[in-house]
Amino acid sequence: MDYQGILNVIEDKIQGEKLQGNVASYIPELAKIKPGKLGMHLTSVIGEEFHFGDSEERFSIQSISKVFSLTLALLKEKDEIIWERVDVEPSGDPFNSLVQLEYENGIPRNPLINSGALVICDILVSHLDNPKKEYLEFVRRIAGNATIDYNERVAASEKEEGFNNRAMINLMKGYGNIHNDVEEVLDFYFDTCSISMSCRELAQTFVMYANQGKLLKDQKRVLSEVHTKRINAIMQTCGFYDEAGEFSFRVGLPGKSGVGGGIVAVYPNMYSVAVWSPKLNEKGNSTAGMRALELLTEITGSSIF
Numbered sequence: 190m191d192y193q194g195i196l197n198v199i200e201d202k203i204q205g206e207k208l209q210g211n212v213a214s215y216i217p218e219l220a221k222i223k224p225g226k227l228g229m230h231l232t233s234v235i236g237e238e239f240h241f242g243d244s245e246e247r248f249s250i251q252s253i254s255k256v257f258s259l260t261l262a263l264l265k266e267k268d269e270i271i272w273e274r275v276d277v278e279p280s281g282d283p284f285n286s287l288v289q290l291e292y293e294n295g296i297p298r299n300p301l302i303n304s305g306a307l308v309i310c311d312i313l314v315s316h317l318d319n320p321k322k323e324y325l326e327f328v329r330r331i332a333g334n335a336t337i338d339y340n341e342r343v344a345a346s347e348k349e350e351g352f353n354n355r356a357m358i359n360l361m362k363g364y365g366n367i368h369n370d371v372e373e374v375l376d377f378y379f380d381t382c383s384i385s386m387s388c389r390e391l392a393q394t395f396v397m398y399a400n401q402g403k404l405l406k407d408q409k410r411v412l413s414e415v416h417t418k419r420i421n422a423i424m425q426t427c428g429f430y431d432e433a434g435e436f437s438f439r440v441g442l443p444g445k446s447g448v449g450g451g452i453v454a455v456y457p458n459m460y461s462v463a464v465w466s467p468k469l470n471e472k473g474n475s476t477a478g479m480r481a482l483e484l485l486t487e488i489t490g491s492s493i494f
């Protein structure tokens with residue numbers, strides 16, 4: 190498959206379509222990003238690399254980090270304990286919604302919405318001596334890249350404004366589903382969201398989920414096949430909040446978005462792909478990112494469906 194040729198076609202089409210959207214502004218630091226950025230990088234499971242545009246520029250991965258948090262939690266805690274505290278159903282609601290939490294006794298619908306990720310962060314705080322340090326070490330290990338880091342300004346900016354997340358975690362604390370100090374868990378959650386990575390780095394990290402849980406460089410297993418299947422399944426059904434159905438319908442791959450404008454998608458046993466364009470639709474997903482991935486599966490004529 191001529192992936193580079195296909196990526197070039199996608200770049201041309203996206204530039205021509207002039208897709209609209211708004212840069213996330215509820216985290217003030219994110220509002221400073223230039224809206225016209227566009228990059229894409231595809232890493233195949235045999236180690237080929239294809240890319241265009243701003244694919245090497247780092248951006249705030251935001252909710253994409255929820256996949257790393259879940260991965261680390263699955264390595265640290267028994268499945269039955271995790272899945273008692275977080276469900277695996279699509280929410281059909283926005284990423285920061287509180288409504289279901291009260292009806293459902295403080296049990297979040299899934300680990301890829303904010304409430305679910307907060308519970309996962311609580312589990313990590315219980316298991317890690319130094320959550321911030323060990324989390325970063327883990328991300329660096331699966332990325333094979335020791336330069337990946339938090340963006341302290343982004344984390345601080347969200348800490349000042351994160352009223353919804355603060356409401357959510359306190360509600361769950363009331364239901365007994367947060368075991369640690371709420372401010373400690375919130376701080377850690379904001380740190381995880383603040384990690385900066387480029388499309389290249391994201392694609393090279395997520396290829397593990399396309400490679401049955403093994404790192405590409407040495408084929409060392411990080412995740413079991415069952416955990417890899419489950420994470421991909423949760424990305425498929427829950428990775429885009431109330432747009433998970435639309436993403437499946439248009440793209441047909443498991444994936445995860447973030448309000449920094451990044452989207453990663455995984456084609457098991459084939460490739461991982463990351464795209465970045467900061468203009469978001471009203472659901473908080475990158476407009477051009479979704480379109481680029483739709484074009485990828487349409488032009489290649491293959492998706493998991």
Ligand code: DON
Nearest residue numbers: 251252284382446447448473
């Ligand atoms: O907690 C928040 O609202 C952000 N740190 C992350 C939200 C996010 O990326 C949702 N994604 N589309």
